[in-house]
Amino acid sequence: MDAHTLLQVRDxxxxxxxxxxHVSAIDGISFDVKKGEILGLVGESxxxxxxxxxxxxxxxxxxxxxxxxxxxxxxTNLLELEQHALRDFRGRRASMMFQDPMTxxxxxxxxxxxxxxxxxxxxxETPKEAALERARTLIERLGIQAQRLxxxxxxxxxxxxxxxxxxxGLVLNANLIIADEAxxxxxxxxxxxxxxxxxxxxxxxxxxxxxxxxxxxxxAELADRVAVMYAGRIAELGSVYEVFDHPRHPYTQGLxxxxxxxxxxxxxxxxxxxxxxxxxxxxxxxxxxHPRCPMxxxxxxxxxxxxxxxxxxxxxxxxxxxEDALKDQASGKVAS
Amino acid sequence: MTAFGEKPSTLVEVKDLKKWYPIHKTFLDRVLxxxxxxxxxxxxxxLSIRRGEVFGLAGxxxxxxxxxxxxxxxxxxxxxxxxxxxxxxxxxxxAEDMRKERRRMQVIFQDPMACLNPRMSLGQAIGxxxxxxxxxxxxxxxxxxxxxxxxxxxxxxxYFFNKxxxxxxxxxxxxxVIARALITRPELVLADEPIAMADVSVRAQLLALxxxxxxxxxxxxLFITHDLATAKYICDRIGILYLGKMVETAPIQTxxxxxLHPYTQALLAAVPVPNPHERRTTPLPEGExxxxxxxxxxxxxHPRCPIxxxxxSEEEPPLRxxxxxxxxxxxxxxxxx
Numbered sequence: 001m002d003a004h005t006l007l008q009v010r011d012x013x014x015x016x017x018x019x020x021x022h023v024s025a026i027d028g029i030s031f032d033v034k035k036g037e038i039l040g041l042v043g044e045s046x047x048x049x050x051x052x053x054x055x056x057x058x059x060x061x062x063x064x065x066x067x068x069x070x071x072x073x074x075x076t077n078l079l080e081l082e083q084h085a086l087r088d089f090r091g092r093r094a095s096m097m098f099q100d101p102m103t104x105x106x107x108x109x110x111x112x113x114x115x116x117x118x119x120x121x122x123x124x125e126t127p128k129e130a131a132l133e134r135a136r137t138l139i140e141r142l143g144i145q146a147q148r149l150x151x152x153x154x155x156x157x158x159x160x161x162x163x164x165x166x167x168x169g170l171v172l173n174a175n176l177i178i179a180d181e182a183x184x185x186x187x188x189x190x191x192x193x194x195x196x197x198x199x200x201x202x203x204x205x206x207x208x209x210x211x212x213x214x215x216x217x218x219x220a221e222l223a224d225r226v227a228v229m230y231a232g233r234i235a236e237l238g239s240v241y242e243v244f245d246h247p248r249h250p251y252t253q254g255l256x257x258x259x260x261x262x263x264x265x266x267x268x269x270x271x272x273x274x275x276x277x278x279x280x281x282x283x284x285x286x287x288x289x290h291p292r293c294p295m296x297x298x299x300x301x302x303x304x305x306x307x308x309x310x311x312x313x314x315x316x317x318x319x320x321x322x323e324d325a326l327k328d329q330a331s332g333k334v335a336s
Numbered sequence: 337m338t339a340f341g342e343k344p345s346t347l348v349e350v351k352d353l354k355k356w357y358p359i360h361k362t363f364l365d366r367v368l369x370x371x372x373x374x375x376x377x378x379x380x381x382x383l384s385i386r387r388g389e390v391f392g393l394a395g396x397x398x399x400x401x402x403x404x405x406x407x408x409x410x411x412x413x414x415x416x417x418x419x420x421x422x423x424x425x426x427x428x429x430x431a432e433d434m435r436k437e438r439r440r441m442q443v444i445f446q447d448p449m450a451c452l453n454p455r456m457s458l459g460q461a462i463g464x465x466x467x468x469x470x471x472x473x474x475x476x477x478x479x480x481x482x483x484x485x486x487x488x489x490x491x492x493x494x495y496f497f498n499k500x501x502x503x504x505x506x507x508x509x510x511x512x513v514i515a516r517a518l519i520t521r522p523e524l525v526l527a528d529e530p531i532a533m534a535d536v537s538v539r540a541q542l543l544a545l546x547x548x549x550x551x552x553x554x555x556x557x558l559f560i561t562h563d564l565a566t567a568k569y570i571c572d573r574i575g576i577l578y579l580g581k582m583v584e585t586a587p588i589q590t591x592x593x594x595x596l597h598p599y600t601q602a603l604l605a606a607v608p609v610p611n612p613h614e615r616r617t618t619p620l621p622e623g624e625x626x627x628x629x630x631x632x633x634x635x636x637x638h639p640r641c642p643i644x645x646x647x648x649s650e651e652e653p654p655l656r657x658x659x660x661x662x663x664x665x666x667x668x669x670x671x672x673x
Contacts, residue, residue, distance in 0.1 A: 044535035045506075157624045187396035187562070189620055192606035196620075216536065217565070217608035221615055240612045258540040259610045260565035262592065270540035270569060276505045277535060292537075 005074075006176060006208050007033040007056070012068035014048070014055050023280045025051040025064075027232040030307070033176070033208050038198075040223030040240065041212045044277045048232040053180045053212045057090055072176075091122045095169035099181040101161035105153040111139070111164055112149035115171055122172050138167050141204075142197060159190040166201060173205075180212040195222050216259050220244055228252045231278050231288035234307070238314035248316045250293045287319065295320060346420075347524060347556050348385040348408060353378055353417035355403050359629065376628050377403040379580035380417075382655065385524070390550065390557040392571035392588070394564055396603075396625050399577040405526045405560050409441045410434060421524070439469040442517035446529040448509035452501040458490070458512050459497035465520045480519065487552070488515040489545060507538040514545065518553060528560045543570055564607050568592060576600045579628055579636045582655055586662040596664035596672045599637045635666070643668055 014026035025048045033039050043049045054060050056070060058078060070078040072093060081089065090096075098104050105114060115135040119126050126134075136146045142163045153161055162182060169177045179198070183191040199222065201207060211222060219226050220240060227237045228249065236249040247253045257271035275292040278284055284291050290300040299319050308321040356374035378400040385391040393401045406412045408419055410426050419426045421437065429437060442465075445451045452461055463481045467474070485493035488511040501509055510530065517525055530546070531539045547570060549555060561567050567574055568588060575585040576597065584597040595601045602621045609616075621640040626632055632639050638648035647667055655665040659673060 044537060159624055187625070188564075188606040189396070189602055190624055192608070192616065193620055195608075214536065215608070217610040220610045220612045221608040223612075244610070244612050255537060256610065258537055260539075260563070260569055261610055262565040262568060262604065262607045263609050263611070263614060270543065272540045272544055273537040276507050276538055 004034045005032050006035045006072065008069070008071045008074075009056070010069040010071075012052070012055060012070065013066070014051050014060065015065045016061075017063050017065070018281070020281050024283070025232055025280060026055065027283075029068075029232075029234055031227055031234065031237060033210060035175070036202065036206045036208055037224045038202060038209045038211060038222055040219030040226040041210055041229060042214065042216055042219050042226060043229035044214060046231075046277055046280065047229040048280075049212045049214075049229050050180055052229070053096070053178050053210065056178060056210070057094055057096055058086055059090075059096070088122070091118060091174070092172045093174050094176040094178065095172075095174045097162065097165045097169065097177065097179040097182040099184050101158070101165050102153060104165060105161060107153055109152070110149065111151055111153070111156075114164070114168060115139075115149075118168055118171055134171065135167075138171055139164070142167055142201075157190075158186055159194060162186065162194055163197060166197065170201065170205060170207075175206065176208045176210070178210045178212065181214070182211075183218065184213070184215070191218075198222065216255065217261075228255070231283055232280060233288060233317060234315075235289065235317050236315065237307075238311075242311065242314045248310050248314070248321060249289075249318050250295050250320075251289045254292075254294070287317075345387045346384045347387040347422060348383075348558070349418075349420040350381060350383045350404075350408060351418040351420075353381045353404065353407055353419065354415045355400075355407055355412060356415045373629055376580050376631060378407065378414075379628075379631070381577070381580070381582050383575055383582060383585065385556060385558060386573075387523075387556055388550075388554060389572040390559050390570050392559045392561060392567045392574035393577060394561055394567055394574060394603075395577035396562065398579070398625050398628060400580040400628075401560050401562075401577050402528055404577070405528055405558055408558060409438070409443060409524070409526050411443070439465070439520040440522050441524040441526065442520065442522040444510075444513050444517050444525060444527040444530045446532050448506070448513045448533070449501065451513060452509060454501055457498050457500055458485075458504070461501075461512060462516045462519055465516065469520050481515075484515045484519050487549070488512075488518070489541075490515065507534055507541065510534060510542055511545070514542075514549070518549060518555075521553065522555070524556050524558065526558045526560070529562070530559075531566065532561070532563070539566070546570065564592075564604060576603065579625060579631055581636055581665065582663075583637065583666070584662075584664045585655070590659075590662055594672065596658055596662065596669040597637075597666045598641050598643055600664075601672075602640075 010030045012026055012029045016023045016025055029052065041049050055066055060066060066079060072078065112135055116131050119131040135149060139149060140146055144160055144163055183194050186194060202209060213219060223240045225238065226240050226243050228235045230251050236243060236252045243252060247256055254271055254273040258273055260270060273292060278288060286302050287300045287305050290296045297319060305317055305319045305322055307315045307317050310316045310321045355378040356376050359373045359375060381404055393404060395401045407414050414427055459481050462484065463477050466477045466480060482493040485496060490496040490508060490511055531542045534542055550557060559571055571588045573585065573587050574591055576583050578599050584600045595604055605616060605618045606620055621642065623640050634649040634651055635653050638644045641648065653665045653667045655663050657663050658669045
């Protein structure tokens with residue numbers, strides 16, 4: 001792990017026990033988050049992106065079984081941390097924003113009480129006056145008047161509530177924020193302004209962010225790197241320019257061609273990807289995208305591809321990019 | 337309206353439509369205050385929808401787009417105003433006459449799971465409208481249901497006929513809702529965010545289906561959406577709503593190429609583009625959409641408008657034709673021509 005890496009995830013698996021059987025929501029995912037970068041995690045519903053976000057803070061329900069390795073700044077594997085250490089990690093180092101801030105904020109607590117509580121729990125030595133001053137500076141920096149500290153969540157607009165959530169993430173100087181569809185319920189103008197705010201906060205505090213979303217355009221707008229997820233696996237991972245300019249995985253290619261683009265000529269038809277994302281109780285064999293893939297080969301149905309570096313820093317999980325030798329070897333194995 | 341050529345045939349004409357919801361108050365409040373407050377969800381909207389076109393209604397939450405749609409098919413009764421459907425004023429029809437008229441207009445809602453009865457098989461759900469409107473022709477119902485199912489891509493229909501909503505995928509459910517809407521052969525289809533719940537890879541399929549069906553059944557759509565990027569791929573004309581008012585209407589290409597209202601300009605600028613080389617750099621208007629109980633005076637957008645002058649807070653700008661077929665409600669729209 002080099003000095004620029006903040007979070008390292010290796011071979012992460014998450015499975016849920018359900019009445020319908022075993023659902024492998026995350027099936028062997030590895031990636032890094034560098035200090036100060038914004039990583040976009042994009043995918044359709046059921047691809048495992050929210051499960052992944054929660055797994056990174058170990059916030060999954062007890063029905064989930066989680067395996068693999070998550071290390072933060074080269075420390076201990078998060079999956080082995082004791083409860084109290086985990087709690088410290090969650091507040092001080094990493095925090096999470098959800099789609100609906102109303103479910104994360106306590107309706108009978110004022111904004112200042114939320115912020116003060118966080119400081120009190122994690123830094124009990126801080127005097128109350130200093131804590132209050134910190135809360136004031138922070139929310140003013142986020143463009144909310146200090147007097148709003150006395151407001152209850154229902155008295156604020158949706159955009160303000162999400163900014164309070166950013167504030168709660170920042171108050172303990174966490175250097176990782178995981179935002180799970182944090183702007184999805186906002187109107188476009190408010191959403192765009194929140195994106196500006198996230199960008200500013202990143203510049204100013206040197207934060208890293210993982211932005212989980214189904215909105216591909218939003219990733220193009222905000223992220224430095226992007227991981228495209230499909231059915232519990234990362235299909236493609238690379239810099240946002242690489243992935244949008246030269247998508248390599250057939251899923252990414254299809255996805256990008258099916259996104260409406262307000263700037264393009266509307267006579268250009270959207271690509272209609274056949275089928276729908278699979279149900280993970282019975283995922284397809286081999287590469288999980290093979291039933292919908294226009295470039296499917298015999299091997300795709302039989303064996304899962306490995307992550308291949310198609311170009312430095314640009315990884316693709318697809319047989320098209322596996323080296324010929326690997327292909328031969330793999331198909332030989334299948335045949336024998 | 338147009339000076340030359342044939343006047344396009346209008347299917348729906350809405351004039352000065354209003355829907356004010358009274359705010360519930362306690363008895364004491366009423367005695368003390370004396371006046372009743374209203375949420376002015378729709379506050380004087382006029383529009384016309386031409387036969388065979390897709391008319392889009394777009395705006396942020398609270399702009400009144402859904403209420404306008406519901407008023408037009410009379411799922412809600414207007415506070416005032418006229419709704420002419422094929423020349424007849426729906427607002428004055430009796431319940432019985434309205435029911436007869438209703439087979440000519442159908443609705444596709446956003447969440448298919450919420451509007452399909454979980455205990456009705458897909459065949460039953462789709463055929464429900466037939467049983468209500470054409471009970472006399474019960475013999476042919478099954479055949480008609482199978483036919484429409486295949487038309488919307490639920491193929492083979494025999495396989496889907498006895499399935500239940502929970503047994504099929506989200507995209508297929510929306511196809512069921514579309515089939516159910518089309519089975520009475522309506523002329524007008526109100527589609528309220530019909531693809532907002534679908535996954536990106538499925539949206540394009542549904543949009544294409546709606547386009548094909550429009551040609552096949554000579555449909556007119558009222559397409560309600562908050563997503564301007566999607567609107568572009570289906571609408572012929574579009575109206576932009578802000579706080580219960582229509583601020584601009586135009587053919588879709590015209591509106592996107594040259595928006596005349598500062599609000600439309602802001603809205604279009606805020607839409608993220610799936611291209612990292614085209615990140616937005618333009619500033620956006622301050623604040624958020626105000627409270628519709630006590631809307632700003634004059635032009636409702638003036639507190640947030642970058643080009644607001646004194647007149648904007650005093651006089652409400654009417655929706656007027658700035659260029660042929662391009663209407664905007666702004667005192668200074670000319671400068672953007």
